[in-house]
Amino acid sequence: MTQSTVITTFLPVFNQQQQLLALCPDFAALDQDAVIAALQHWKQLELFEQLPTLNWMVHVRDLSLLPTDLHQRLPANKIMLCIPEQVCQDQELQTRLKHFARSGFRIYTDDFQSVSDLAWSDTRDIVIDSQAGVPFSAKLWMLRLPQGQHWAKNVGTAAVLEQAVMTGFKLFSGDYAFHPAKNNSAADSSAKTRLLKLLGLVARDADSKELEDLFKQDANLSYLLFRLVSSAAFAQTVKVSNFGQAINLLGRRQLQRWLQLLLYAKQSDQGGALNPLMARAAFRAAMMEALAQRMGFNRDMSDGAFMVGMFSLLDTLFTSPLAEVLQPLSLQEDYVAALLQRSGPLGRCLQLTEMADRHYQATLRGMLTELALSDDDYLLSVTHAFAWVNQVCKDM
Structure with missing residues (x-):
């Protein structure tokens, strides 16, 4: 190239x-x-x-x-x-x-x-x-x-x-x-807590019945799940009739990704606008995944990179220290280190990703050199990430 x-x-x-x-x-x-x-x-x-x-x-x-x-x-x-x-x-x-x-x-x-x-x-x-x-x-x-x-x-x-x-x-x-407004309600906090519990269940491959029970506790979450499996992104021709079917149609890997995204998906008070933080988290997740793939990571590591990108803004979302928010999720140590200390390959990828959609910093090229990524690797990763952000904004 x-x-x-x-x-x-x-x-x-x-x-x-x-x-x-x-x-x-x-x-x-x-x-x-x-x-x-x-x-x-x-x-x-x-x-x-x-x-x-x-x-x-x-x-x-x-x-x-x-x-x-x-x-x-x-x-x-x-x-x-x-x-x-x-x-x-x-x-x-x-x-x-x-x-x-x-x-x-x-x-x-x-x-x-x-x-x-x-x-x-x-x-x-x-x-x-x-x-x-x-x-x-x-x-x-x-x-x-x-x-x-x-x-x-x-x-x-x-x-x-x-x-x-x-x-x-x-x-x-x-x-x-x-820099969002400080107006998170108790109801919002409760819904986010349920999402974190769902993510924990998916991560340990819990029984579908446990997932269904949590979905049923939140009407908005249930609606978003059914709208997702009915969206053009999945092109489902089957009429979804129950929670178990919706979960199975998505698959565990896709369900996990969309649950991560839904953490940010609460609509704002601005006439039904999406939460601005959602698009930025989606960019980080997709950019991290693309970088991981270009660096030769396997599928599990690429999924981990996606998750690290998505979770990197949870402290802003919850207005709490990131270490506290991550604690219930029982993440792998290298993921936690990437998120909290920006250490390891994933941590360095996250530093690069954090620069990519902000004003230019001269240290960007040095980061590419350190990660052995070409300029075109970077450009195509950015393009992949924004394409996914664009799709997410339409589906949500």
Whole structure:
């Protein structure tokens, strides 16, 4: 496999329902030629085809250096060019902006800060940096550009997310999933406790009757189980008539994976939106599995890698120390060490995975070298992970 010359991280972009809609590669300080070369390499790897429903938000620093035949090199209908507002103000460059728009690229006015007039008369979609909260002027622009798919980036907390939703933004990215509101109810805690018990039963290969009894204690959990076995992902033609049949149709391995995911699946108070933490946990699980397979791990180790990724955010979910949350699960010592100390091969894979969907860190390449993974191993693992996140968001 050909080595690429560029390594990036990928920031997920979600809609109001917290379904994955786009990816924003963080190219850090790379020059524009290197960015275009990377995108062309991804096209050769068929990354765009492997994620057919997702868009790609690409930040452009120097519009004057963007080749006019870019639409012939890259899938223009998949790429959103994010152009800084101050660049859009340059009248000499607005002809180029119109050219790229006519070529099929959607143009986002990035780092938007206008308080009165538009920097570019053809502005349709804006991007606002929400690191310091949503600016007061944003509400005005939501009213003036009501058809836009406006994006709030660097949303750091659940409170800022709520503010951005109420303002009228349609797209969201940032670390808000890792900083949820502190409003877990006793009922939520009870449901999560039942899920942990179910995971423990599956792990020790308990009798189906024990699993059925726990499912029957939670109407929401029962509903999710039956909806899962009826989903397009399983394409079941058999009508499911009881808990035992549903469990058998899934199989123990798949049941275990989906129980892990269901820990995060409680819908939020934001109009029935998914829990933002679910997609991030799903990414970690699928990324860990893909890395394990590329490192030559056997099936059991790959399953363990998936579980380590999924459980790595349980402390955030339960707002309790991870060691306490893991205690009832009786996990293997190497899994516990990977989760608590980031030690061993799985721990190192987890460190890499934790970087992959956040802002770029220079230590990423060193991690790949340490794990003997090529750049393409990494890119294809990321693609596999986001494909699974995309499917999970649809099924849940």
